[in-house]
Amino acid sequence: MKLLRRHQSIRRLSYAALAVALLTAAIGIGPAAVDAAASVPPLGTHAKASALIDVESGRILYNKNGEQRLRIASLTKIMTAIVAIENADLSDKVKVSVRAAGKEGSSIYLRAGEEMKLEDMLYGLMLRSGNDAATAIAEHVGGSIEGFVRMMNEKAEWIGLDNTHFMNPSGLDDEGHYSSADDLAKLTAYALHNPTFATIVKTREKKAPNPNESWDYQWSNKNKMLNMYEGADGVKTGYTKLALRCLVSSATRNGQQLAAVTINDRDDWADHRSMLDWGFEHYKLTIVAKQGQPISGYPLAAGRTFRYPLANGEAEQLHSKLSLISSTSTPYALGERGMLQWELGGRTIGVVPVYDAASTRLQWKEKRPLPALDNAASARAGSYSFSATLHAVVRALFGGGA
Template sequence: MSMKLLRRHQSMRRLSYAAVAFVLLTTALGFGPAAVEAAANVPPLGTHAKAATLIDVESGRILYDKSGDQRLRIASLTKIMTAIVAIENADLSDKVKVSARAAGKEGSSIYLKAGEEMKLEDMLYGLMLRSGNDAATAIAEHVGGSVEGFVRMMNEKAEWIGLTNTQFMNPSGLDEDGHYSSANDLAKLTAYALHNPTFATIVKTRIKKAPNPNESWDYQWSNKNKMLAMYEGADGVKTGYTKMALRCLVSSATRNGQQLAAVTINDRDDWIDHRNMLDWGFEHYKLKVVAQQGQPISGYPLAAGRTFRYPLASGEADQLHSKLTLISNTSTPYALGERGVLEWELSGNTIGVVPVYDSTSSRLQWKEKRPLPALDNAASAGASDYSFSHTMRAVVRALFGGGA
């Protein structure tokens, strides 16, 4: 196995289970975050943006969108993908050597010099806090072998996550024909990336210092994202601007255990719009516990195998419907301890599915650090896709542990 393939294999093992759970929820299992429309009894929300989206990070439910699928230039919001691809495919302790091409890259910069070496982790801070195009190019060359190779990795990742209105031509976001994304795709990408603890830590950092091999003083980068100081609970993500894309912004915030992410593209009043979008989301879509791990299933000696939370507007909880599907006692999943799946629907759309176990199963004692998207054994309609879903879950468990 080549060193690059080995690194990619190792990095996949480092992916958080939550991130994998999110992407399977939004793509492979057939019910994406936009499957359930905003509640009719929620007051309307307006923005000045050409396109905008608000998403609940844990569930992937899109709470609001305006021209959410329109393909647009996205400037340095591109660097969200650059960062997550680098984090997942390289060692953060790697020394990245800056090429002349990287050092001379136009646009925003952290002023790297050709021949300089910097730890990848530090360079990622320069990428996300100061939007360094020189850092983006150096990272791409290091992780992908070339800028072109890295861009292929970016597009492969976009396809893997299920971003259908996204195509990258460079790692920085400089205007280039064929380089675009949409507000909905950026929201999904952000929700995916925020499940990665390294990414989440970087984008919420306000000030970062890093060694400077060329001077007697250290690099010091302050985060361009004003939301970190302007909005209570703000914890990321990225600013962007070019003459053609105009002002672009992705922000995230957490309140009362719920994290939302807002996206605007081409928005002259983005700071105000993001504050209003986040306030609107927290006020009208509370994250509710639909099922608690260990919760008994009425009429059966079974219990829910995982906590499932979902953002619900006023009155939506009364519209939830659940369906229990049992599995054959001769099946492999049954031998591994599962007894079936409990599926929830809202407005005719599946919003989540969790496995069920015998009420005495030791699996119900596992501690959950953070409730994950309820995807186990999920299918877009009923449990007909059970075998596929179980196979996907088995792969995840083989990679990251957590059961047979």
Template sequence: MRMDGIGSARWRRQWLVAAALLLLFSLAPLPSSGNADAAAANVSAISTQAKAAAIIDVESGRLLYSKNGDEPMRIASLTKIMTAIVAIENGNLADKVKVSVRAAGKEGSSIYLRAGEVMKLEDMLYGLMLRSGNDAATAIAEHVGGSIDGFVKMMNEKAEWIGLKHSRFMNPSGLDEDGHLSTANDLAKLTAYALHNPTFAAIVKTRVKKAPNPNEQWDYSWSNKNKMLAMYEGADGVKTGYTKAALRCLVSSATRNGQQLAAVTINDRNDWADHRSMLDWGFQHYVPTVIAKQGQPISGYTLAAGQSFRFPLAKGEASDLHSKLILLDPQSSRYALGERGVLQWELSGEVIGAIPVYETGSERLSWPDKKPIPAVEHATSAQVEAGSSFRTAIQAVVRALFGGGA
């Protein structure tokens, strides 16, 4: 099968997107209660005062911890994570958004927009995420979705596309409304997805944002409500939330030594302290481990890994890591484009990710690696201590797979 240059390039882009999504979202969910199989992973226990909680590794999409993770609950302004990513993906950041009477009069937290005021969509997104403006949420929804109902439909379609199985959105702000529910696990998956968007990631890590104010002689100045940005090393997001029915809700994220984690708590009276301990626990016990390097030959075949792959593993998990090479039909269009198959990894019988493989010496192997991967040796002293006892086992697995050193 032959394809012209444009068709080939388009198909290649589609395959790369599909591969990235497979890597991020083909992961099996961990138990929805308790310690997310911590006993099997041989890591210390963790507890929170939250009614529901979750921790996720952002790059891989692996849920590291879950407590009542699939129980639908009210989530307050954590809703705005979905509002923001839908607006970013479907709107034009340079658009001028006109504030309606309905938006200006929206109850709850506000950035004090006035009816008839015009603001750039990008600036309004900062007001949405830093100050949790319900007026901003309403104005954004009306602009991007054409109406509140139209935007809510987009939110639920996006939830279904990402694979959020227990979420239903009824409004863009998170104000309490019957049927407006999500879960700790779904919010973790949504956050991991959203943080892969550079615009979203830049907004949620901003501590102070100024924007033009057409009503006064001074600019708007919004300080981020997320105290984790100032109180936790490496913190870079994400969103606070509160209503009388949902109580305190929080999603936080942090990056250390190239690894980004996100933590979620719902109905937690001690959320700041819980998030510090949750993130510390995740960084300590789940070390990003290089499983394959781009160009690494596969033992027994004239094939090599098309990109690098790493995954967070805890002590004792290496023995449960297995690989499977799935070869393509030589008559398929993917084969015609140079791909020869997919190398898939399983952990304890569940698929954790996959990468394409190519002929050794293929031009494709010289393409820039999509995700540069820091060496495990760059981990913190705590991570090294946690990981040193199983690194030898990991290297043995990689040697068996690739017929050489790690």
């Protein structure tokens, strides 16, 4: 039963809700990312590899050795958490095996035979980096460690993480277990669009029932950025003797969320402050189009709000192109009239659907401004449909290609 779940990611969401969840994710990243604007001052870190991403748009604002495959220690648990959240019920009772209880490395001190709600165990995983929790979660959700690792690698491929491969759910050093700074940035942007994941990684203190003692488990988050950086709201620390210090952090200011990644960094706390400050200062999340905005010369309007981080002078370089669809097509019958595509520096950065200006679809309220489908997904679908070819969409949004 549990093994079947790996083919039902985000199964509790309807197709429409899933489409919205995916469309709130990143666009135009990876190989299609726009080069840093010439007006932006250079940024440096002490890390062997690093990356900075705008979470909503998915634009990688900065990287250094971004595609280099490296050991990533407990940053692995970002994937462990999101796979578990998407493929199991948070209310599930997870029974701790002897193998899980005896797992080496960082621990939340689970005992063999103990049962804990999956939701609580995820807090132990992400706040205290419990390798015992990672093992117990993997065995519960995947049926075995091997089964869960397969799910992790399938998810990495599904998202489009081409420089990532997992061998275990904890991040302990293992040959063939690696990722890159760019891939971790993309994975983090994907995961942060899940409200459960986002809530867990920004939590500073958590209590959970302890069946073995009269007192509760109490975990404080190892991520010092939560206390030392204004607006910090995630994500995960990591360390092994071979990977050395690794960190993914996120922060939100003025409605914009950024995530920073460093791998093998002797001064990561300072580097993350500098990276986030640099991103917030030089790449403002700008409304490119608002839902319901009229399209000049046509009785049409934009169907979604589209925001994108732009450096000084880049707004003047944006170009838009309207493509209409056949009146005999299925999308047309569903109300769509075409797509409005934006380019920056000759590269497509976003696409939104357009509707008749009087369409009731334009009256829907958005909980959060949505970015748009990357044009690559539309091209691969053969004919434009805003909700078609879900897997191609995710690959385009997070991986930059199929």
